[in-house]
Amino acid sequence: MRLRLPEYFIRRHVYADVEGRAHIRPRTIYILPTAQGILFGAILFLMLLGSINYANNLGFMLTFLLAGLGVVAILHTWRNLVGLELVAGRNEPVFAGQEARFEIQLINHRESTRAGINIKLADGEPVACDLEGKSSEALTLAVQTHHRGYQPLGQFVLFTRYPMGLLHAWVYIDLDNRCLVCPAPGGRMPPAQVPDYRQCPKGDKGVGVDDFVGLRSYRVGDPIKHIHWKTLAREQGIQTKQFGGDRADRRWLDWDSLQGMDTEQRLSALCRGVLDACEKQHEYGLRLPGTEIKPNRGPVHRNNCLASLALFGESV
Template identity: 40%
Template structure:
């Protein structure tokens, strides 16, 4: 019963937060988005104040009255300083590099402090380890990488993050739960449940050795980012002629097609994991490879751009 009430309260509170602070790419914290509650130390501090007040009333002791009111004034001033530590802070969503399922996704967060120092800011996702940072007013900004665990492939949206401060005394907890427009592409977990079969060879598990350059040489071209370093003509580079890449006419038989239909007997996720492992092997060995799924096909090619294209299709399938 308690768990149901707690879940109902959390859903209604999140719905209220969605209306008050909708998803956006950047956000500035203000009084609508900042909440202050006493921390566990603050509750102890308030209990002590109540005890001192009762003691002062009982004994009519002016010194205890003065001490009680002085501590209470410190409590009020701490509210202002704790709020000011978050107020006006600008948060901007940065990039998030693709990862494989089961790895930690890294989300880049850009913080701008404005014209005041920020002390002991804790940023992260609820239930995960928080990153602590300080921002100097002279520097004015900081970049923080916060982690989020991934469990399944696809487009990951981590939801609301958490920004917390207990500065300066730790008796108050000032927090905000902004929803930044983050998304991260999660590739399938690579698992080779079947050996890769070359279309030019009837045997299984055979991967051609591209380092032998057995294809027919066809000339040189300028190096482009993502091409295999093994094809660079280093003698020309030593002579100051720039980076040239050897070009070969590749036989159709050496072009691998990573085919969905060749993995009969495996379920959807197992097929995607195997195709992912095959693509990584092909890229590692410098092979030209393509992808064939029931709904999409990728033409054979090589390089980092081809690997990213294939892995993306596997992730969003």
Template identity: 30%
Template sequence: MNTLKTRWQQQSLRWLDDRIPARTKHTLNLRSIFIFPSKFGLSYLLMCGCLFLLGTNYQNNLMLLLCYFLLALLLVCLFKSYLNFACLTLTVDPIQSVFAGNNAVLSIQIQAANVRPGTSGGHDDKFPQGQLHFRWLRQKSMFNCDLNQAERSIRLPYITQRRGVYPLPRVTCISEYPLGLYRCWTHLDFDQRLVVYPAPVPCEMQLESRSQEAGKNATSQPGHDDFYSLRPFVPGEPLNRVAWKNVAKGADWVSKSFSQQQSLGGFLRLNLSSRDIEKELGKLAFQVLQLSDNQVPFGLILGSKCVEPGSGERHKQTCLLALARYGTLESAV
């Protein structure tokens, strides 16, 4: 049974990929909308059938008239439900990278397909009405968005448990407006790839150096060793940094800057002999964050892959991405 279920899910995903391709902006239409009577709608239809049988059996014209009226209302709701749902355009903001165990958030913006942005007010009759229900495909947790409110957007959380780079599942959007007789839904792929970094594991710093390159790659960093230059004095700085000779001559207040030599040959290396590679990756993630916060240049060695020494936000993201991709199919990209 599990094998058949898996095959059915794979076939349904392939069919959805052909019918509703992945894109960051979706305007709902006949091809992407599915509509079917809800449980309440099926009960309503059953009641209409019972009224028709009773009215026919007892030749009661009022009962038949009521049955026809209810069926006409059911038909009107069919078109109204579809037209209200087909007026939607949904766009997403790029999803931000997170560490394993934290929740990623997909921000979905909801607009009216036939109304220009900024022209529709909070009570515009042209804007779709009712509530939208969002959830990840084949998940039960539902998140609601009231289209009658001024803020027409929703933040859909996604629980992360493992590191890596993988596509987000489809988002199911559901509407039962106006009377709950019909259930309109769609399964949208917003073409988002989520980067999940290893969860940081606190540890001691293990920065290896290459002695043969230490002399070549030395650079100046702020410190306390050698005099470097003079710069304008900033109120609140220690007075022992003030160049008092310059002040005594009547010049402007200036502070002394010092520098120290720091090697750029430091590398973080993955311990491949460890039985728990995920823990080792977490330790490296912790060290990457610490070194980046302290603006210490470093490199990263992951088996045959090497990230050259550097510093800054971009270098930190490069190293964290390498940790997230290590040992996965994405590592070859």
């Protein structure tokens, strides 16, 4: 015969729905007194004993007034969390050894302000904010990564001690959020023995490696060596030099070309190769056991290659 615990002994979590939103319901909130709240209660008890002993009406009035404030604080602490909505934000991929940063969007649908809202992981520092009426705010939780693959955020706690600090109300949240962790970049890839070129379909106006064809506005990720420093010195903004031609560098990043390495070392070396090829604006492809990504360039191609390296050998 299995022992069934009463419902109030069972930890209640708030999970995200199919749209990735978590709603704080009334019966999912826990409330307990803080150390200050216990001290406050002890002082009230001593005041009550003194009032009874000396039959002091003013003492009774003050004791019951403070006790009433404490009871009202329970309602306001609970109300500060109920009805709040949490949404998982976008997580940027990171490399193993870096911190995965998870963005959590807090949405207040009420007209009134919610003050002193905090979120924290079990072993992390709390992150706090004050939510104005009908507003939202993004908070970030950081998790240290150690291995490639998907890093889950896991369970975190939403809590508040508003308004008097006498009570601690909290909710267990699980948004089923995860961040892609790529292999840590290793040493430089060995250079290709034979240069590999392809005809540029756009002729001398294409992106190549031959001739300087003009300037354009700087974009995040442009190589530093292509920045036109003279225009920057003349305070004309940051410009990037463009090169054209009828050919462009192309290379394959091949798993089989890396001999004498274990799996993780090969993945780290291939990760470095992807980053180097992007920096040099080369067209590159990736060959892994069972996977081949055709040569291309650009941020989408880069992300696809890094994702393949991060999830190699793992079931998604």
